[in-house]
Amino acid sequence: MSRTSNMPSLVDDADVKQIGVSGKSAGGSGGGGGFGEKLKLFGSLIGIAAAIGIAVYTMTGGPPDIGEQTRYVVVKDSESGEVNTKFAFPKGERWPWTNRSTGKRTLYPVEACYWTKDNQVKLPPTYVILNSAMGKNEKTICPDCGREVRGNNPPPPAEMMAKALEDQGK
Ligand SMILES: [Zn+2]
Numbered sequence: 001m002s003r004t005s006n007m008p009s010l011v012d013d014a015d016v017k018q019i020g021v022s023g024k025s026a027g028g029s030g031g032g033g034g035f036g037e038k039l040k041l042f043g044s045l046i047g048i049a050a051a052i053g054i055a056v057y058t059m060t061g062g063p064p065d066i067g068e069q070t071r072y073v074v075v076k077d078s079e080s081g082e083v084n085t086k087f088a089f090p091k092g093e094r095w096p097w098t099n100r101s102t103g104k105r106t107l108y109p110v111e112a113c114y115w116t117k118d119n120q121v122k123l124p125p126t127y128v129i130l131n132s133a134m135g136k137n138e139k140t141i142c143p144d145c146g147r148e149v150r151g152n153n154p155p156p157p158a159e160m161m162a163k164a165l166e167d168q169g170k
Pocket residue numbers: 113114115116126142143144145146147
């Protein structure tokens with residue numbers, strides 16, 4: 001049964017074999033062809049869906065590297081002051097990162113300042129872009145409490161943080 005069909009598809013061949021190659025040809029194989037075309041279309045749809053899935057996956061988080069998940073960082077827009085607490089860290093790319101809503105490279109990493117003016121702890125904290133992150137050789141002062149903010153800014157004492165968390169939950 002290795003008669004070479006003029007239909008290139010394997011599905012068509014199988015179809016013809018099942019029918020028994022009684023071979024009135026034109027009409028029968030035409031029908032088989034239609035079935036095959038549908039299968040082929042179905043197959044390519046799956047292929048397209050898979051491709052889209054992969055593309056979306058790549059855009060949203062990238063392929064999972066060994067031992068490293070997508071990291072989220074808190075960023076702030078240096079122009080609008082808008083804070084994004086779940087910014088997908090663009091690996092290997094130095095800030096300023098691109099703000100997708102404006103297309104401008106105005107996103108910077110931040111430090112968190114948990115202090116209020118009257119020495120209480122607040123949640124969520126004030127997010128501050130360090131001057132050094134923007135290439136300025138100046139101290140960074142928290143606009144909310146007036147304290148100096150540094151790299152790896154030290155948080156308030158643990159018990160104060162715990163109390164603030166507790167109050168926040170009420
Ligand atoms: Zn502050």
